[in-house]
Amino acid sequence: MEAAQSQDDVLYAGELEIRPGGGLVLAGGRALTLSVREFGLLVALVRRSGRIVSRSELYTLVWGNELRDGDRSIDVYVHKLRVKLETALPAWAFIHTHVGFGYRFSPEASHVFHNSTTSR
Amino acid sequence: MEAAQSQDDVLYAGELEIRPGGGLVLAGGRALTLSVREFGLLVALVRRSGRIVSRSELYTLVWGNELRDGDRSIDVYVHKLRVKLETALPAWAFIHTHVGFGYRFSPEASHVFHNSTTSR
DNA sequence: CCGGTCGTTCACACGGGGTTCACCGGAACG
DNA sequence: CGTTCCGGTGAACCCCGTGTGAACGACCGG
Numbered sequence: 001m002e003a004a005q006s007q008d009d010v011l012y013a014g015e016l017e018i019r020p021g022g023g024l025v026l027a028g029g030r031a032l033t034l035s036v037r038e039f040g041l042l043v044a045l046v047r048r049s050g051r052i053v054s055r056s057e058l059y060t061l062v063w064g065n066e067l068r069d070g071d072r073s074i075d076v077y078v079h080k081l082r083v084k085l086e087t088a089l090p091a092w093a094f095i096h097t098h099v100g101f102g103y104r105f106s107p108e109a110s111h112v113f114h115n116s117t118t119s120r
Numbered sequence: 121m122e123a124a125q126s127q128d129d130v131l132y133a134g135e136l137e138i139r140p141g142g143g144l145v146l147a148g149g150r151a152l153t154l155s156v157r158e159f160g161l162l163v164a165l166v167r168r169s170g171r172i173v174s175r176s177e178l179y180t181l182v183w184g185n186e187l188r189d190g191d192r193s194i195d196v197y198v199h200k201l202r203v204k205l206e207t208a209l210p211a212w213a214f215i216h217t218h219v220g221f222g223y224r225f226s227p228e229a230s231h232v233f234h235n236s237t238t239s240r
Numbered sequence: 241c242c243g244g245t246c247g248t249t250c251a252c253a254c255g256g257g258g259t260t261c262a263c264c265g266g267a268a269c270g
Numbered sequence: 271c272g273t274t275c276c277g278g279t280g281a282a283c284c285c286c287g288t289g290t291g292a293a294c295g296a297c298c299g300g
Contacts, residue, residue, distance in 0.1 A: 036246085
């Protein structure tokens with residue numbers, strides 16, 4: 001499980017502000033509603049920003065025990081997280097898949113179709 | 121197969137930064153998306169920088185068994201790697217062919233057409 | 241009880257990855 | 271030169287890893 005951190009440290013990642021001690025996530029100033037698992041997963045990823053984290057490591061960090069073969073919980077929760085993050089901040093992509101390796105957290109501009117700002 | 125290395129050693133080669141334990145490659149600071157095979161091949165080559173590595177040795181290192189006669193996997197994956205590396209760092213050539221012998225990894229300035237910086 | 245949320249699991253869809261094949265051009269060789 | 275060998279390259283193919291919607295049961299507050 002995640003090592004306990006001081007109650008008042010704050011993580012920043014792009015437009016995100018995360019208070020691991022308070023269970024709070026602000027996306028562009030607005031609060032996100034995350035479940036316990038979603039929040040734990042996000043914190044685990046953010047604390048390892050830029051690195052690829054394997055599924056089994058993520059599972060151990062957030063769920064607290066070993067990832068069983070065939071368990072898809074990680075995939076499902078990554079998806080739930082992505083949906084909420086993208087809903088809040090459509091212009092950004094945060095969680096990147098590295099097939100065969102795991103997931104990497106890094107705020108990057110999403111490849112939005114170039115509706116040129118001058119369109120129409 | 122590759123000998124296990126400490127999880128946090130880092131290989132540098134020109135503009136490349138490679139974390140064998142983390143499955144991550146940074147090219148000029150930006151993360152590259154490599155498949156498992158591509159990554160293994162790159163690591164094997166970088167760990168032998170400057171030396172010529174035969175196809176069969178590469179195959180044994182990355183695939184874990186003997187290279188069968190007529191198997192072109194190495195060629196294909198060298199090509200895939202080259203494409204991704206060149207896309208990320210057009211000014212550099214990393215993997216050099218030695219016909220009849222194998223491949224040699226070495227970051228060298230590529231012979232780019234001198235589009236003078238004053239072009240356009 | 242009743243409705244809602246949450247975590248887990250399942251089923252199916254989908255795309256990326258690994259392998260193989262075919263074709264091509266260049267190099268080496270006689 | 272003509273032939274042969276070797277590596278480069280694009281593409282077809284199938285499988286597996288991942289994405290995704292939904293069902294299900296546990297739990298909780300009202």
